[in-house]
Amino acid sequence: MLYCNWAATTPFPLVSGGSLGAIHVRTGDENQSFTGTREKIARFFHFHDPRRVIFGFGVTDLLNKLLWGSRKYFGACILTTPLEHNSVLRPLYYITKKGKPRRELVRLTPEGKIDLQDFSQKIRQDVGLVVVNHASNVTGILQPVEQVVQLAHEVGAKVILDCAQTAGRMDIACDSIGADAFVFSSHKALMGFSGLGFACLAEGFEPDPVFSGGTGAYSAKKEQPEQLPFRLESGTPNYLAIGALDETLDRMQQMDYLARNQRCNHLFTNFSTQVRSLSRFEVVGLPTSEHLPYLNLRSRDFSVEELGFVLSNIFEIQGRHGLHCAPLMHQHLGSWPLGTVRLSFGITQDEGDFEDVLSALQKMDGGYHAF
Amino acid sequence: MRFEPLLKEDCVGEYQVFVYTLEKAITQAMVERLSGLGTLQVFHDFPKPYFRLQSNHMLLKGVIQTPRLDVTFYDAALEEKSKLENILAQIP
Numbered sequence: 001m002l003y004c005n006w007a008a009t010t011p012f013p014l015v016s017g018g019s020l021g022a023i024h025v026r027t028g029d030e031n032q033s034f035t036g037t038r039e040k041i042a043r044f045f046h047f048h049d050p051r052r053v054i055f056g057f058g059v060t061d062l063l064n065k066l067l068w069g070s071r072k073y074f075g076a077c078i079l080t081t082p083l084e085h086n087s088v089l090r091p092l093y094y095i096t097k098k099g100k101p102r103r104e105l106v107r108l109t110p111e112g113k114i115d116l117q118d119f120s121q122k123i124r125q126d127v128g129l130v131v132v133n134h135a136s137n138v139t140g141i142l143q144p145v146e147q148v149v150q151l152a153h154e155v156g157a158k159v160i161l162d163c164a165q166t167a168g169r170m171d172i173a174c175d176s177i178g179a180d181a182f183v184f185s186s187h188k189a190l191m192g193f194s195g196l197g198f199a200c201l202a203e204g205f206e207p208d209p210v211f212s213g214g215t216g217a218y219s220a221k222k223e224q225p226e227q228l229p230f231r232l233e234s235g236t237p238n239y240l241a242i243g244a245l246d247e248t249l250d251r252m253q254q255m256d257y258l259a260r261n262q263r264c265n266h267l268f269t270n271f272s273t274q275v276r277s278l279s280r281f282e283v284v285g286l287p288t289s290e291h292l293p294y295l296n297l298r299s300r301d302f303s304v305e306e307l308g309f310v311l312s313n314i315f316e317i318q319g320r321h322g323l324h325c326a327p328l329m330h331q332h333l334g335s336w337p338l339g340t341v342r343l344s345f346g347i348t349q350d351e352g353d354f355e356d357v358l359s360a361l362q363k364m365d366g367g368y369h370a371f
Numbered sequence: 372m373r374f375e376p377l378l379k380e381d382c383v384g385e386y387q388v389f390v391y392t393l394e395k396a397i398t399q400a401m402v403e404r405l406s407g408l409g410t411l412q413v414f415h416d417f418p419k420p421y422f423r424l425q426s427n428h429m430l431l432k433g434v435i436q437t438p439r440l441d442v443t444f445y446d447a448a449l450e451e452k453s454k455l456e457n458i459l460a461q462i463p
Contacts, residue, residue, distance in 0.1 A: 303430070305386075305443060306423070306430060306432060309432050309441055310417075313421075313434060313441075314417050314418055314419045315417075315418060337385055338385065363417070
């Protein structure tokens with residue numbers, strides 16, 4: 001099976017099963033503070049304070065905790081975009097359901113980038129919190145996050161940046177970008193285990209705890225400790241995944257993941273150019289500006305669901321069909337309500353993989369007979 | 372023939388997709404027995420012998436020589452589902 005669903009999860013973790021025993025023993029020796037891993041994360045993502053690196057059970061878990069814990073920052077309005085995944089849209093739906101705060105959506109450019117002119121107008125309308133993704137999980141288009149942060153901070157609004165798609169794809173310099181919170185996924189391009197996410201919280205961004213319990217320290221306190229990371233971490237951490245992440249970050253550096261991503265992006269550019277020439281397929285929303293190696297397709301001969309079935313079961317190419325938990329993005333792209341087949345590529349893929357996918361699509365592009 | 376339908380999780384919610392695990396692998400003869408349910412197309416040129424059967428209420432997909440059918444029912448077409456399951460039950 002040729003795996004083309006990296007936007008959902010890695011096809012395999014970089015850390016092998018043989019390493020798990022050693023990880024278990026090593027993490028069991030710590031008092032579960034995982035100081036070393038937090039320091040490693042801080043270095044990897046150019047973040048100055050490892051004490052403000054917190055772990056959660058995934059990006060969805062952390063986004064919920066940060067959003068619900070940010071009531072004091074909401075202001076009259078929370079500003080977000082149609083690019084967002086349901087891990088942002090759904091919590092915001094509940095938070096803004098009664099109208100206070102209200103939710104506003106920034107307009108997108110035709111190719112799916114935040115319209116900065118619209119953003120700069122809407123940010124001045126009593127916005128206390130901005131939530132944006134670094135790159136769309138549908139099209140992979142990269143957002144102008146530095147400008148977003150600058151404009152938001154000019155009016156005193158906080159910015160939460162969803163980096164689920166970009167961690168492991170590019171060099172993310174948290175201190176330089178300057179958002180108030182960065183949320184990362186362990187199990188996508190970082191090739192770690194699922195069940196783990198982590199966040200870097202800038203000073204001055206102090207969400208309240210919305211999830212409380214044992215913290216492994218300050219046990220005599222009735223309330224959740226004020227100190228990070230304990231304030232936002234409770235219960236048994238996913239120590240196996242944290243240990244795996246620790247080793248994975250080393251391996252990513254050793255394999256020069258940035259160069260590999262560049263190579264994948266280059267191969268993808270050649271591939272997508274050729275796919276666009278196929279007459280029986282429609283390429284949906286392929287950005288012209290910088291983007292991750294994601295391609296969205298519809299077929300003139302098959303429905304989206306059937307196209308996904310045929311690619312998977314006949315040509316053994318695993319993508320993902322549907323709305324990709326990003327309904328507003330598909331409304332923007334014009335692929336609502338049935339969505340697209342998304343093929344998302346990763347650093348372990350080579351020229352042969354792209355050729356195989358292209359060959360399959362060419363075969364479907366009229367090179368067959370149906371009786 | 373025995374079979375087991377399973378409602379497949381689907382992202383869109385506009386239709387339902389059931390996966391039928393069959394007691395036996397699909398043969399050309401079985402496909403012909405099902406052909407009365409809609410318009411049949413068989414893609415012999417594909418790497419695997421894919422077939423589809425389309426009507427106004429459903430889309431049936433399968434691969435000859437495998438024991439599985441994926442069936443999309445539009446608008447909760449329970450009558451079509453019953454017709455399909457009756458035919459499957461009658462296949463020896």
